[in-house]
Amino acid sequence: MTAAKTVVVTGATRGIGRAIADRLAHAGWRVIGTYRRDRGDGDRHPPLAGEIAPAPAIAFVRMDLGSDASVGAAARAIAARAGRLDAIINNAGTTDDGAFLAMEEGRVAALLQANLFGTIRLTRALLPLLRGGSDASVVNIASLAGVAGKEGQVSYAASKGGLIGFTKLLARRTSRTGVRANAVAPGFIATEMTGMLDDDMVRHIVHGTSLRRIGEPADVADAVTFLLGARYVNGTTIKVDGGFKR
Numbered sequence: 471m472t473a474a475k476t477v478v479v480t481g482a483t484r485g486i487g488r489a490i491a492d493r494l495a496h497a498g499w500r501v502i503g504t505y506r507r508d509r510g511d512g513d514r515h516p517p518l519a520g521e522i523a524p525a526p527a528i529a530f531v532r533m534d535l536g537s538d539a540s541v542g543a544a545a546r547a548i549a550a551r552a553g554r555l556d557a558i559i560n561n562a563g564t565t566d567d568g569a570f571l572a573m574e575e576g577r578v579a580a581l582l583q584a585n586l587f588g589t590i591r592l593t594r595a596l597l598p599l600l601r602g603g604s605d606a607s608v609v610n611i612a613s614l615a616g617v618a619g620k621e622g623q624v625s626y627a628a629s630k631g632g633l634i635g636f637t638k639l640l641a642r643r644t645s646r647t648g649v650r651a652n653a654v655a656p657g658f659i660a661t662e663m664t665g666m667l668d669d670d671m672v673r674h675i676v677h678g679t680s681l682r683r684i685g686e687p688a689d690v691a692d693a694v695t696f697l698l699g700a701r702y703v704n705g706t707t708i709k710v711d712g713g714f715k716r
């Protein structure tokens with residue numbers, strides 16, 4: 471019997487990260503998820519673990535991407551728990567929308583710190599744990615906003631565009647590290663992040679989407695699962711946007 475592969479999924483408590491963690495746990499992966507908000511439940515997250523049967527190998531580590539100290543502590547905790555890794559899914563992220571010229575630089579910097587610098591810092595710390603030469607891989611969850619830009623999302627679009635560039639850098643190192651790197655750029659996916667959109671906006675999005683529906687977290691998990699097993703795909707960004715026409 472081959473040993474289970476181990477994957478880190480950041481932001482695994484809800485939304486897209488949760489769908490990815492669920493999918494991989496069901497597929498037999500040993501999952502180490504991260505969460506940010508203090509749920510007072512130590513390093514396990516009962517609702518998620520309780521919903522998956524038979525008992526999956528899911529463990530949780532607390533991490534706030536906005537804090538260098540927290541990212542460092544999380545990386546050490548992951549190393550202690552996992553030893554070696556087979557994949558990293560950099561999913562955790564947040565948004566802070568507002569008019570470009572009116573947005574204070576501190577807000578722009580805070581968002582870049584969390585979505586981009588924090589993710590780079592974590593990846594740099596975890597990269598040596600990845601098993602080179604055994605089809606290890608990194609998948610970064612970017613955004614359509616990082617591919618095409620989006621009005622009102624200056625820091626978010628910059629952070630996600632930066633993640634796509636970071637993905638390409640990682641992919642170029644594959645010949646040395648044996649680690650593939652790819653990104654997924656979701657369009658509009660039904661999660662807490664997009665829960666504040668009003669009905670008019672949702673109708674507008676659905677109308678502009680050739681598949682005529684908003685995406686589900688499971689749609690993004692499909693693409694992540696594909697990339698983890700796609701041994702000749704490296705340095706690419708897959709749009710998961712239902713064919714959104716801008």
Ligand SMILES: NC(=O)c1ccc[n+]([C@@H]2O[C@H](COP(=O)([O-])OP(=O)(O)OC[C@H]3O[C@@H](n4cnc5c(N)ncnc54)[C@H](OP(=O)(O)O)[C@@H]3O)[C@@H](O)[C@H]2O)c1
Binds near residue numbers: 484655658
């Ligand atoms: N939903 C969309 O339409 C959409 C579209 C394109 C890209 N994305 C990207 O997909 C990823 C997941 O989004 P989602 O829609 O699932 O969002 P979500 O429901 O808001 O979940 C975000 C996850 O990231 C974690 N997180 C947020 N800020 C963090 C920080 N500073 N440090 C560590 N963890 C943090 C959250 O942890 P807590 O629960 O502890 O707060 C949560 O687990 C994000 O990177 C997002 O930018 C989403």
